[in-house]
Amino acid sequence: MSMLGTFADMDQDDKIKALERRLKRLERKQNGGNNMSKMISSLVGYDCTVEIDYDEIKCRILEADEEWIKLLVYGKKGDRTVIHRIENIDSIELD
Numbered sequence: 001m002s003m004l005g006t007f008a009d010m011d012q013d014d015k016i017k018a019l020e021r022r023l024k025r026l027e028r029k030q031n032g033g034n035n036m037s038k039m040i041s042s043l044v045g046y047d048c049t050v051e052i053d054y055d056e057i058k059c060r061i062l063e064a065d066e067e068w069i070k071l072l073v074y075g076k077k078g079d080r081t082v083i084h085r086i087e088n089i090d091s092i093e094l095d
Contacts, residue, residue, distance in 0.1 A: 051090040
């Protein structure tokens with residue numbers, strides 16, 4: 001019986017997170033959009049260092065919208081493309 005309760009709690013947590021994201025999106029739309037995403041959109045094509053969750057990433061900004069940023073991350077084993085939520089970005093420094 002406790003296993004079913006655990007799965008129900010996990011499902012409920014996922015639903016709460018989804019509702020929180022939807023609420024944030026609606027608030028941004030009502031307030032005229034996300035200023036950070038507008039600034040990041042102007043940096044498309046630039047090489048930079050992005051700090052995400054205390055991790056510094058050397059990369060090039062490929063695309064950005066109101067919620068997401070697409071990065072080409074430079075690495076020793078080769079470059080890779082990643083997508084992150086803009087809200088997780090702590091800072092951006094142009095190289």
